[in-house]
Amino acid sequence: MIPTLEWLPEGVNFLDQTKLPLEETYVLATDYKQVATVIRDMIVRGAPAIGVSAAMGVALGIDRSTATDIPSLNAEVEVISRTLAETRPTAVNLFWGIEEIRSLYNRLVDGNTPIPEIKAAVVARARQMYDEDIAACKSMGAHGASLMPQQGTVLTHCNAGALATCGYGSALGVIRAAIERGHKIDVYADETRPFLQGARLTAWELLKDNIPTTILCDNMAGALMRQGRIQAVIVGADRIAANGDTANKIGTYSVAVLAKEHGIPFYVAAPLSTIDVNTPDGDAIPIEQRAATEVTHSNGKQMTPNGAAIQNPAFDATPAKYITAIITEHGVLRAPYDQSIRKMVEKVAAGPELATV
Numbered sequence: 001m002i003p004t005l006e007w008l009p010e011g012v013n014f015l016d017q018t019k020l021p022l023e024e025t026y027v028l029a030t031d032y033k034q035v036a037t038v039i040r041d042m043i044v045r046g047a048p049a050i051g052v053s054a055a056m057g058v059a060l061g062i063d064r065s066t067a068t069d070i071p072s073l074n075a076e077v078e079v080i081s082r083t084l085a086e087t088r089p090t091a092v093n094l095f096w097g098i099e100e101i102r103s104l105y106n107r108l109v110d111g112n113t114p115i116p117e118i119k120a121a122v123v124a125r126a127r128q129m130y131d132e133d134i135a136a137c138k139s140m141g142a143h144g145a146s147l148m149p150q151q152g153t154v155l156t157h158c159n160a161g162a163l164a165t166c167g168y169g170s171a172l173g174v175i176r177a178a179i180e181r182g183h184k185i186d187v188y189a190d191e192t193r194p195f196l197q198g199a200r201l202t203a204w205e206l207l208k209d210n211i212p213t214t215i216l217c218d219n220m221a222g223a224l225m226r227q228g229r230i231q232a233v234i235v236g237a238d239r240i241a242a243n244g245d246t247a248n249k250i251g252t253y254s255v256a257v258l259a260k261e262h263g264i265p266f267y268v269a270a271p272l273s274t275i276d277v278n279t280p281d282g283d284a285i286p287i288e289q290r291a292a293t294e295v296t297h298s299n300g301k302q303m304t305p306n307g308a309a310i311q312n313p314a315f316d317a318t319p320a321k322y323i324t325a326i327i328t329e330h331g332v333l334r335a336p337y338d339q340s341i342r343k344m345v346e347k348v349a350a351g352p353e354l355a356t357v
């Protein structure tokens with residue numbers, strides 16, 4: 001399995017995704033500030049991986065604190081959480097991961113737990129979230145595999161694979177599960193300008209698994225759909241609003257509209273931690289704007305004339321009406337999403353782990 005991130009006694013070790021596919025190197029974060037830098041600089045990226053990284057960052061900060069009393073530790077936890085929360089705005093998993101550790105910390109403090117035990121408990125919870133993320137990906141695969149064509153080509157955009165999670169992947173996990181069940185699937189990976197998550201990361205990890213992969217420039221999908229060469233589309237998500245509108249990597253919206261026009265099913269695969277019932281719709285999802293240099297430069301070389309204005313939104317929101325189904329670890333959601341999402345969230349809050357809806 002691809003080790004995207006790993007808790008070690010010395011800190012959190014991250015596969016440096018900015019160096020792939022040419023170099024497999026690791027970055028060791030020994031304090032929470034370094035974890036924040038790793039997330040901001042996209043050494044780790046992808047919503048579920050960001051969520052677990054943030055949780056590990058808070059746990060690392062608490063574990064390494066030299067505070068000897070709770071008021072001092074409380075003040076540190078505030079700063080740690082804020083620092084991590086300011087790294088990237090769109091993937092709601094980031095805030096979920098921070099909150100998961102913070103709420104445990106608060107419960108332990110309320111129960112007068114001694115500081116060494118608090119430290120052990122938050123580290124254990126962050127490590128458990130890593131395992132739970134892999135289990136959620138496997139479960140998404142199990143729920144979504146039958147939606148994939150028995151034989152054909154599936155298009156994906158960005159990287160929603162092992163690299164974007166703690167392993168196996170969300171969208172790519174569904175493809176992997178279908179192939180494990182005997183489906184004959186080839187993958188088209190959109191290159192995903194400007195950060196090239198598709199060309200660099202999706203292609204790298206699928207080829208490692210011997211899954212036939214073809215890289216497309218982002219403007220090629222429409223022509224291939226028209227020729228009948230794409231049977232399904234599956235992508236991940238960074239935040240799913242209460243009505244099913246879904247933020248994912250910039251360019252996802254265009255692919256979804258094209259899929260609808262050509263009668264091709266368009267699936268989203270994401271864990272429940274990506275659903276944000278407090279955000280009513282796609283217009284309310286904060287969209288990260290990244291540096292112009294990601295667009296103007298390629299491999300350190302300037303590609304555009306000086307003086308051109310640049311847009312670089314990292315994500316877009318796809319309206320729910322373009323989404324055929326949302327595959328989660330608890331089951332497959334269908335329209336009307338405002339109802340199916342609410343029902344699933346309520347059922348999971350009330351019921352056992354991995355409740356199936």
Ligand code: MRU
Pocket residue numbers: 045046047048091157158159160161164165169170171197235236237238248249250314
């Ligand atoms: O900017 P990134 O690389 O963090 O964006 C990642 C995506 O948009 C993924 O598709 C999404 O996070 C789902 S990952 C399972």
